[in-house]
Amino acid sequence: MKKFVATDYVPRHFQWEVVGKVATLTLNRPERKNPLTFDSYGELRDLFRELRYATDVKVVVVTGAGGNFCSGGDVHEIIGPLVGMQEAGDMPGLLEFTRMTGDAVVEMRQCPQPIIAAVDGICAGAGAILAMASDMRIGTPRTKTAFLFTRVGLAGADMGACNILPRIIGAGRASELLYTGRSMTGEEGERWGFYNRLVSPEDLLANAQALARELADGPTFAHGMTKKCLQQEWSMGIAEAIEAEAQAQAICMQTRDYARAYRAFVGKVKPVFEGN
Known part of the structure; x- marks a missing residue:
């Protein structure tokens, strides 16, 4: 790679x-x-x-x-x-x-x-x-x-x-x-x-x-996904945009940062994101 x-x-x-x-x-x-x-x-x-x-x-x-x-x-x-x-x-x-x-x-x-x-x-x-x-x-x-x-x-x-x-x-x-x-x-x-x-x-x-x-220091994988959606949704209708965002969120839900945020919330501490 x-x-x-x-x-x-x-x-x-x-x-x-x-x-x-x-x-x-x-x-x-x-x-x-x-x-x-x-x-x-x-x-x-x-x-x-x-x-x-x-x-x-x-x-x-x-x-x-x-x-x-x-x-x-x-x-x-x-x-x-x-x-x-x-x-x-x-x-x-x-x-x-x-x-x-x-x-x-x-x-x-x-x-x-x-x-x-x-x-x-x-x-x-x-x-x-x-x-x-x-x-x-x-x-x-x-x-x-x-x-x-x-x-x-x-x-x-x-x-x-x-x-x-x-x-x-x-x-x-x-x-x-x-x-x-x-x-x-x-x-x-x-x-x-x-x-x-x-x-x-x-x-x-x-x-x-x-x-x-x-x-x-935030969830940088998710930031990259946000930037991608902001870019590609300019030319989409609302239904296409919602589907694109559903896919983006499902991908982000597979990251370790998503689990880190949940565990930090449960533990009442600030999450430490690693971008993966």
Whole structure:
């Protein structure tokens, strides 16, 4: 059976730290507000794909260095070359790029570990997508989140935004952000449900990692099943969804964690979950 040891992973384009069962991925180009490049997109896609096979990491925190989350695709290293492809009539090359960026979101949604985005400052373009694709988001009052695609002549439909964003904040609000490209303030983001909560910039990473540790100490097999159901039930009717959840619960009832929880309840102690 294939295995991926997350504690041994050495990234090329961002920081990666594993403490206990929690990994923290830090976009680390603070002088440019942490933009993405062709290579960092590809590495993010590949890492989240490999995390399906990791047993040592149970939750991932994604954040940015230097008081900002991510300013999107690097203007010089991505947008410039893409304009060159357009001028050369390289439609296959453009499609290869857009499919690669979309695959990063697919892998984030399909890896079993919950992903928590810790977002401060600028969260724009592809950065807003990375936050959107996470399972939970913690922001700060100074966070500015913008789906900028129409500002550069592109559709708001990028990397799953038209599918995922309306499910988080509602169709009307998503439409406003995707059509206008305007920034959503931290307060708006919390009120609309994009951010689970706002904390001070100084407390952001510690808050996200504390939540991650809480989840990592829980029934992590069941968390993975919850994430799977949240993902696959988007396209189901209610009867299909109830059947899928019946199957999910029957599977979880076969885990040792289920029995551990029962025995802890009987013994009036806190359960200690082991993820199996």
